Amino acid sequence: MGILDLGRYKGIVFAITGFLVFIAIILAVNHGKAGGFSDNVAGVRFLENQAVLPHAVYDASVQLAQRLQNGEKVDDALESLRKAATTFDRSLNSLANGGMITDSSGDIIVLPSMTEPEAVAQLKNGSKLWDGYKAKLDPILRFSGSPYVTAQPAPAPAPAPAPAANGKNAAPAVAAPPPAAPTIQLSPRGRRLQTALTDLTQYGNTVHGQLSKVLTDLSIQVEANSRKQTDTLRYIQVGGMAAALLLLGAIFLFFTRNLRKEEASANRQRKETQDILRTVNEGLFLLDKDLKLGSERSMALNNIFRREEFLDLTFDKLLKDIVPEKTLRTAMDYVALLWGERVNEKLVKTINPLNEVEVHFDNPAGGFDTHFLEFDFNRVKSEGSLSHLLVTVNDVTKRVMLSRELQESQEKAQAQLDLLLRILHVEPDSLTSFLTDADVSLKMVNSILKEPAREESAFRAKIDGIYRQVHAVKGEAAALGLKTVEQRAHAFEESLNDLKGRQSLSGSDFLPLVVKLDDLFNHLAQVREMLSRLVDLHHAIATRRTAGSEVGAEKVDQWLAGQDQTQITKAIIPPPDLGETTGAVGGLERTLEDLAARVASSQSKQVNLRCAGLEGVPESYRRAVKDITIQLVRNAVVHGIEEPGERAKANKAAAGALAVEFTPRGTDGYELIVQDDGRGLQLERIKEVAVERGLITPAQAALLDPRQTMALIFRPGFSTADRVTTDAGRGAGMDLVRILVAELGGRVGLASAGGKFSKFKIWLPATQSAVAA
Template sequence: MDASSSRPNLEIPKSRYTSIIVSVVIFLLLTSGVLVTSIYNSLKIRDLRAGSALSSNLRSDIPHLTQEIYLLNIMRQQQQPVSALQSQEAKITQLTQDIDKEITTLSKGGNVAIRDDEDAYKPSTAPEQVKYVKNTSSLWMPYKQEVTRFINSPLALGTNALENKFGESALGIYDNATNLSNNLSAENAQRAAFLRNLQVFGISFAILYFIVFVLYFVRRLKSSDEELITARRETQEIMETVNTGLFLLDKDLNIGQQHSRALNDIIGSDRLSGENFADVLRGRISDKDLRTTRQFIEQLYNPRVKEKLVDSLNPLHKVMLHNTSGEESTTNRFLDFKFSRVYEDKDIARILVNVNDVSDAVYLEQRLEKERSQNDMQIEMLTTILNVNPKIINEFISNTKAHIDKMNNILKNPGSSQFELEGKLKAIYREMHSLKGEASALKLHSFTKIASDAEDKLDALQNQGKLSGNNFLPLAVHLDDLLSLSNTIETLGERINQAAPKANNNAKPVSPVKPEPQPSVFQAQVADAATTNINFDGGNDIDLNDESDDEHLSYYQDFAKDIAVRQGKKIQLNGHNLAHINIPERLKQPIKEISIQLLRNAVVHGIESPEARQSAGKSAIGSIDLEMQRDSQNLVIALQDDGQGIDYEGIRHKLIADGRFTQEEAGQMTHGDLLKTLFASGFSTKEHADEDGGRGVGLDVIKALVKEHNGKLNVNTELGKMTRFVITLPAA
């Protein structure tokens, strides 16, 4: 039976959506009309309120002004003091200005103060109100002129003369202001009543429309839902008899029209009939597996190839199918695809595919494997804890968490431009490389493996060109793994070291070591740092460390020896004054990171293989000297090897080969320019990257740490003989 054709049409009629949309649009239009009308009337009411306030003020100010004029005339008749007369004249002048402003606002508009509020008044356009305003203005102008003349004249007037000048005009202004106020108040009352009625109508209409809408459309929705439920139940009863996913594939990888209902749930797609199998899997398995699947099915259709032989090459055996639903709660699943040929006579007609969800079994296997790995890691960690000074372990745990916090903060920082994303990538790369160096020094291979895997992804991102924020998301998994391992070490260390004896903290005086004379060779400055000669003041430094010089040297010797073994080299590390230096707390971790990176760089890039050294007339064992010095202002770390030195021409050729510069541009670069490229993120003279180097991050870490602590970096080198790094950090 055709699975797809047997399913009823479950599509929701478009007419239902059309009627709903039309109804909503009508409702919104009517609501918008009511809202716009309400807003318009509210604004008009504000104007009317402002006009009423103005006219009311005018009604009270005109009699007040007339009263003050009469009072001034009486004061003149009584020949009162000049100061009293001037005060009264000022009061009249102020009242005149206030009335003039009120009449101007009524005519032209403006802001009107009402109690503690202020409204913007627009002149009325109603004919009757315009008439009152014009009459008021025409009566006010001669009245204002008479007031001005009266104030400027020192003489008193008779009662009749005063009445003739001011009485009639004041009465006319008062009457017009009264009429205007009454007219505005009446219109205000009308609009307020209209607005109330409109609001009542709008609310009533909305409620009525909502009730009709719900009753009508919910009924239709309920009817359609019942049809859909009935059809779905019938489909499930027919198609859910098979628990595994079954379907047929043709030569073009098209899925047949018949398939089991369980297939939809297993694959996680509602549309499978007639779809291309490659399109269904695209984005859910790797591109490599998808290409292999195509080739595998092609071989299944090849009659010359035995079916059992091809089955052993099945690329979809317990393959992980990635979740594409976008829901975080939905986990990825593991599916097991089994392919069988379907023959018509002797020809291969189709491929029958049987799909089972084997996620539970795979997750169980992974859980068991993870437990085995954790047991192995705990044994490794216990070995490290039992053989390393507890203080070094605690420092490693603290530094690991600090590096992880820094990387988390870098990931959280917003950044959208390519420049910002590249800066984030370089910063994370440096932190991860520093963390890997410390883990490698302690022989914590589980840490080193996770950090190396993360560096591989960072290196791929650095070489892919264009970046996006999503490229950084997979790094969070590595950070979680590193933090989990750090917490495991911390827990094991606390259990083991509870009864550990405290280290001897007796201070020992140490004489300062003067710097060795430098060879007269080319000196290059990195990161625009100038060379500084350190002059020691003499005296004794106090040893604030628990470890002896031998313990520090042993730590670095073991680290360098492990790298040398992996690189097939032989080295001898000599340490000078490594522990007996008063190192500020803020510089302890940077100095440790710088020392580790310098040692790794010396062993990987500086020291030659035993055969190459003997061919050059050197001892088969390379010599590395690591020393620390301190005066009142600076702390100096110096590392020198007797290796091959820095090959500037080799750097030049590598820059051209990598496409960073053209041959002409590289040819114009000075030794200083070439040396600076060694400290650029992502550049390395090593052909192939491995656990110890080749990604171009170690020297970048050193440069970043020196810059961060306002230090200076000096490099001396002589081809075929030596390389010396001198790092100067301010101690204050």
């Protein structure tokens, strides 16, 4: 701000300056006027003194005349007259011209100039009189020398004799008469002087009084002037003071009014600002360069940050307790960036990391309340430089939650659509059955995990049990083509395999298992939810159809009815009762067919599966038969059936024949046969693999007969597959078959002819119900 750039103070500065100038003028006038007083007083005194001078001149002239008369010395009288006349003459000239004169004490007196007409007239009159006087004085004053002539008197007569004769004591003789004094006579000049004196005294007798009066009058006039000046000064003083007071009052009133106006305006603005800050929904505050919050802020800030006190608060302290450290650091870096002088604000705004920041407030009841805040920063410039950051904060929790829900919903919908597309290919009864069985299996896994374990042996004992359950889930998922479940189960198996290979085991090693188990639970829940929705959809369609609406969504209907798509008709099909399990075995056939086809496809093979008697599987064996057949069918396709080229060389049909037969044998129980026309068991290969995997030693291998060799395939960890895939490789499948059969109290028989066939024959004991029947 320049020195003359007074802004809003311009008025008051000018007013006060004017007032001071006015006072200065008054004082100057006062001083000037007061300075004349002393001159006036001196003038009056001077005039009073001069008033006696005409008398002095007259007296001096009379005295001179008398001396001349008496023949006395006239020099001193003449000098007195000259001095008086000269003084009066000078004084009168000074009065007429207003000059300066030195008084008898040597002080210089400035004579007041007589400018008034009356004074001028008097002075003129006085001058005139004095001029006449002076004309008569001049010959006298010019006189010098002696006015007398000296003449010796005549000798005196002889003195008379002494009267002695006349008495004894005659008086001494009379003294001789004193010599006669010389006679003093006026010289002609003396006579002329005497004549001039006579003329002067006569004139002076009448004039000196007038001259004295003139001076006295002038003195009175000067005195009167002085009084007038005093009065004028008083008026000036009083008037000046009054004017000053008026001016001061006016200034006071003007500025009081202005101040009131400004105050009212400021109050109104403040109130408006306060109203805005109180009402606005956004949190508003300013940040200074030290990142301290300004004193003014919106009330919404209290609610947003759940605090009342913001005094001396810095931005990092504001955020410190409600955001993770990483977020805080990012926020502070960003704000620091905003303070840079050469910053493109628009560009920087696009990278604002706080435009949707998750904050957590302590909940008095425990835990946290999570909110989402949106921070917006605007750079505030003052006089060309950055002075503050204006921060706007909004609680956008609802918006973010809605957006996230929408996103999650979309993602979920997408995932469900993928899942839907997968499960639409699965026969519904099979899917329901799978979900039930898988749930049981996974709960079994959890139960196994839950069994207390402290020793390593206890931990190790869990692995095989878990393995079997997971493998069964994987097998059935694979059979149904539920790739997502199969992959998860496969990953679970990999973790188990990793544990098997460890030297020591503890509970910590099982942590990955529970995580994967949780994932499987979650995924199966999604599949179940999807199935449930499909059922709901079916019921909705059925309801509409009953009401006479158009036939639609037959695919869903047929899928739920378990019909083959090739048999789709436009017939209205009553909705099946999904609670029943009558279709479970039919579902198994379809599952096995799908499994065989899928595995064959992945192995570039062809296979024809024939199922028989599966509808006769008792309920108590249903799960086990399903798991067993799944394993055996998969093994048959992977290991037994050859590729079409190889089969052609062996004069076999391109498609391998695979048969699954379940036959009741009365009180002898049941017989399950799974047979294929593939390459049969390769005994030498089985021995090699068993030796490679450390199941037997080479020496033992050499001693094994064919039956013992075939039995090796039921050993845990045996597999002739070259690599681990989701279809084969870990050697868990046949072990699972052996365990399942053993758990049911059955037996497994195996027959095989190299290059011709493999046949698994499983006897299961009669169930209680069958025995009772």
